Amino acid sequence: MPIGTIHWLPQRSSKISRKFILTAGRLRLIILISALFLTGIAALFFHIGIINETTQLTDNRQSELILYRGELYQLSERVMNLRSQLEEITTREKQVLVAGAGLNIDLSELIPQDAPINEPPGNDMFRYIDDLEMEIMLLERLADAELMAYDSLVRFLMGKDSELARIPSIWPVDGIFVSSFGPRIDPFTGAVRIHKGIDLACIAGSPIYAPADGVIIFVGWTGGWGLNIVIRHSDRISTRYAHCSAACTVIGQEVNRGDLIGRVGSTGRSVAPHLHYEVLIDGVQVDPEDYILREGSDSAIF
Secondary structure (H helix, E strand, O other), X not given: OEEEEEEXXXXXXXXXXXXXXXXXXXXXXXXXXXXXXXXXXXXXXXXXXXXXXXXXXXXXXXXXXXXXXXXXXXXXXXXXXXXXXXHHXXXXXHHHXXXXXXXXXXXXXXOOOOOOOOOOOOOOHHHHHHHHHHHHHHHHHHHHHHHHHHHHHHHHHHOOHHHHOOOOOOOOOOOEEEEOOEEEEOOOOOOEEEEOOEEEEOOOOOEEEOOOOEEEEEEXXXXXXXXXXXXXXXXXXXXXXXXXXXXXXXXXXXXXXXXXXXXXXXXXXXXXXXXEEEEEEOOEEEOHHHHOOOOOOOOOOO
């Protein structure tokens, strides 16, 4: 049943006018189509919104990942710097040990040992990073404290230069260790005797170096020692070099650590070219190995 009529009148007279009869069915159809169109438009905008939100979430996650990488990179840099500090501590320890020859200084325990392996991070990445950063901060403070302690020790030792320079601390020759201090079988008699020094086998003519600063107080021949040299390093410490083939110093001459003082030979009570080396404290022979810094039993430190 018609409920109205719609006339379409063209602007040009050449066009034919048209008439559209509006019925209830057609009106419902128009309303349905309009509703579907509007619903489609709304659904389209909703879908676009979801896409934008997903894109935003993706961008946020990418930003978080970039932030994580930045945090981990900074922590990695700090770990590398901390490792460098600890390596510097190790180097300074070796330097102090060399400078403090005969002082029996052992600072190795001050260097942190290998840290336990951390558990892998869970879902809370920021919490893991915070914990790791706190641990590194404590290690950094420890390393700084140890470096300050070493600096204080070095300053103390620098004030003891003259004393340290007079402690025999290097191999007097570059030779092979063949006999230690203490009881041994005498190569001439076969009896057990106390060996009051150490023997270092060398090629005849090898140079003998002063192991510390001092003054030559004896150069000459003495019984089984053959041609021997004695250096007084301090009021308490002196050293002897026996079986020399030649002396390169004279009595009263001042020498420094590393100076040439003689040549290896086989004079006196000797079966082959070697140096018999003694360290005396208050005139009594002690084990020279206690005063020698070295990397191996048969290598010189210089």
